[in-house]
Amino acid sequence: MMTNLFSVFDPSAIFNFSLNWLSTFLGLLMIPSIYWLMPSRYNIMWNSILLTLHKEFKTLLGPSGHNGSTFIFISLFSLILFNNFMGLFPYIFTSTSHLTLTLSLALPLWLCFMLYGWINHTQHMFAHLVPQGTPAILMPFMVCIETISNIIRPGTLAVRLTANMIAGHLLLTLLGNTGPSMSYILVTFLLMAQIALLVLESAVAMIQSYVFAVLSTLYSSEVN
Amino acid sequence: MAFGDYPAEYNPKVHGPYDPARFYGKADVPFGQVKLGEIGAWLGRRNKTPNAVAGAVSRAWWRWQHKYVFPKRAGIAPFFQLTVASMTFFYLINYTKLKHHRNYKYH
Numbered sequence: 021m022m023t024n025l026f027s028v029f030d031p032s033a034i035f036n037f038s039l040n041w042l043s044t045f046l047g048l049l050m051i052p053s054i055y056w057l058m059p060s061r062y063n064i065m066w067n068s069i070l071l072t073l074h075k076e077f078k079t080l081l082g083p084s085g086h087n088g089s090t091f092i093f094i095s096l097f098s099l100i101l102f103n104n105f106m107g108l109f110p111y112i113f114t115s116t117s118h119l120t121l122t123l124s125l126a127l128p129l130w131l132c133f134m135l136y137g138w139i140n141h142t143q144h145m146f147a148h149l150v151p152q153g154t155p156a157i158l159m160p161f162m163v164c165i166e167t168i169s170n171i172i173r174p175g176t177l178a179v180r181l182t183a184n185m186i187a188g189h190l191l192l193t194l195l196g197n198t199g200p201s202m203s204y205i206l207v208t209f210l211l212m213a214q215i216a217l218l219v220l221e222s223a224v225a226m227i228q229s230y231v232f233a234v235l236s237t238l239y240s241s242e243v244n
Numbered sequence: 245m246a247f248g249d250y251p252a253e254y255n256p257k258v259h260g261p262y263d264p265a266r267f268y269g270k271a272d273v274p275f276g277q278v279k280l281g282e283i284g285a286w287l288g289r290r291n292k293t294p295n296a297v298a299g300a301v302s303r304a305w306w307r308w309q310h311k312y313v314f315p316k317r318a319g320i321a322p323f324f325q326l327t328v329a330s331m332t333f334f335y336l337i338n339y340t341k342l343k344h345h346r347n348y349k350y351h
Contacts, residue, residue, distance in 0.1 A: 033337040
C-alpha cells in the first residue's frame with residue numbers, strides 16, 4: 021500500500037477492516053465514573069465542566085427551551101471534544117476529520133429542527149426568513165439568502181469541524197515529514213514549532229467542539 | 245449464565261458479598277509464579293470463550309479504576325495510561341500500513 025500525506029485519515033487498519041473508527045468511542049473510557057460518595061478530582065473537574073456548559077447552553081436556549089434539552093448538546097460537545105483531542109495523539113485516528121461522522125451528527129440534528137419548526141411553528145419559521153429591520157426593497161433577496169443559509173447549515177457545521185481537524189493534522193504531518201532531511205540545529209527549531217502547533221491544535225480541538233455545540237444550540241433555539 | 249448474572253462459580257454463602265474485581269473460578273498458579281517452560285501449558289489452560297475474556301477484561305477494568313481513577317486525590321496518570329494504551333492499540337492495528345513509512349525517503 022502506498023502511504024501518502026493523507027494516510028493519517030485512512031480508517032482501514034489490519035486486514036482492511038475499518039477498525040480505526042473504534043477511536044470514536046475512546047471518550048467512553050475517559051468519562052470518570054463515580055464510585056465513592058466523596059468525588060475524586062476527576063469527578064469534580066468533569067462536573068464543573070458539565071455544569072458550566074449547562075448554564076451556558078441554558079442561556080442560549082432562552083426561556084422557551086425545555087428542561088434537559090441542554091443534555092444533548094453537552095453530550096455532542098463531549099463526544100466531539102474527546103474525538104478531536106484524542107486524535108492529536110500519535111497513531112490515534114481522528115474520526116471528526118471525516119465528513120461521514122460530522123455530517124451524521126449535524127444532518128439529523130438540523131433535519132429534526134427543521135421538521136419540528138415547520139410543522140409546529142410555521143409562521144415563526146417564515147418570519148425568520150426576513151430579519152428584523154430589513155428594508156422592504158431587500159426583502160425578496162433576504163428570503164433567498166436566509167433560505168440558502170438555512171439549508172446549508174448542516175453542511176457548514178460539518179465542514180467547519182472537519183476542515184479544521186484536517187488542516188491541523190496536515191500541518192503537523194507536513195512539518196514533521198521535513199524532519200529527516202534537516203540538520204540537527206534546524207530539528208530543534210522544528211521540534212519547538214511542532215510543540216507550539218500541538219498546543220494550538222489542542223486549543224482548536226476544544227474551540228471547535230464548543231463551536232459545534234453552541235451553533236447547534238442556537239439553531240435549536242431558533243425553531244421554537 | 246445470562247447477561248448481567250453473577251458468575252456460575254460465585255456462591256454468596258461461601259464467598260460473602262460479591263466482589264467484581266475477583267475471579268471466582270478454580271484458582272490456578274498466579275501468572276507471576278509461572279515457570280518459563282510452563283507458560284504454554286498455563287496459557288492453554290485459560291478459558292478463552294468470549295464470555296470469559298469479557299469477564300477478565302471487566303475485572304481488570306474494575307481493579308484499574310479502583311487503583312487509579314476512583315481515589316479522591318487521583319492524578320493525571322490514568323489519563324496517560326489510557327492514552328498510551330490507545331496509542332499502542334492503534335499502532336498495532338495499523339502496523340501493516342505504518343511499516344511502509346520507513347520507505348518515505350525513497351518517495
